[in-house]
Amino acid sequence: VxxxxxxxxxxxxxxxxxxxxxxxxxxxxxxxLAPLHNPPNLLGITVAQGVFxxxxxxxxxxxxxHQTMPPESYTYAIPKEVAQAHGIRKYGFHGSxxxxxxxxxxxxxxxxxxxxxxxxxxxxxxxxxxxxxxxRCVDTSMGMTPLEGLVMGTRxxxxxAGVLTHLSEYAAMSPKEMDAFLNKQS
Numbered sequence: 001v002x003x004x005x006x007x008x009x010x011x012x013x014x015x016x017x018x019x020x021x022x023x024x025x026x027x028x029x030x031x032x033l034a035p036l037h038n039p040p041n042l043l044g045i046t047v048a049q050g051v052f053x054x055x056x057x058x059x060x061x062x063x064x065x066h067q068t069m070p071p072e073s074y075t076y077a078i079p080k081e082v083a084q085a086h087g088i089r090k091y092g093f094h095g096s097x098x099x100x101x102x103x104x105x106x107x108x109x110x111x112x113x114x115x116x117x118x119x120x121x122x123x124x125x126x127x128x129x130x131x132x133x134x135x136r137c138v139d140t141s142m143g144m145t146p147l148e149g150l151v152m153g154t155r156x157x158x159x160x161a162g163v164l165t166h167l168s169e170y171a172a173m174s175p176k177e178m179d180a181f182l183n184k185q186s
Contacts, residue, residue, distance in 0.1 A: 006037075008063055008091065010063065042145070073140075111146050116132060127150040
């Protein structure tokens, strides 16, 4: 088996999944939500499938851990039709890290996942927090993309949406320039 970490699986995946045509299509579809991560992830899968042709390939999605969030946690306060039409919701990230930490926490405390309530932090160049209740993610600091949440190595994290309109109007920044500014230069 060849395992592949994929950053964004959208709302499509809640667990590790055997890679097939539908999975590849879903990774391509969610690339617009994680343009720095998903295209290289997909390239890695394609190359590995060419080299290791006779073994199963499994995709593990960072967003899968967060699929247990209730609607009140993943829904943004924008018109429902717009959110649904464009896949705008909180997805969360660093799920592989949270899964590991939760497993270690269970062993350390001698408890089952369903007995664990915790706030877990993933701190590094990318950073986030997840609230776990009865072993399931109920909220996270990251949102639709890896940009939302805590301040990170190169990402601005949470900021007033008015900053974007201000930069557009007064700094004449295009959406691509703002994306680079917030994801790579902050």
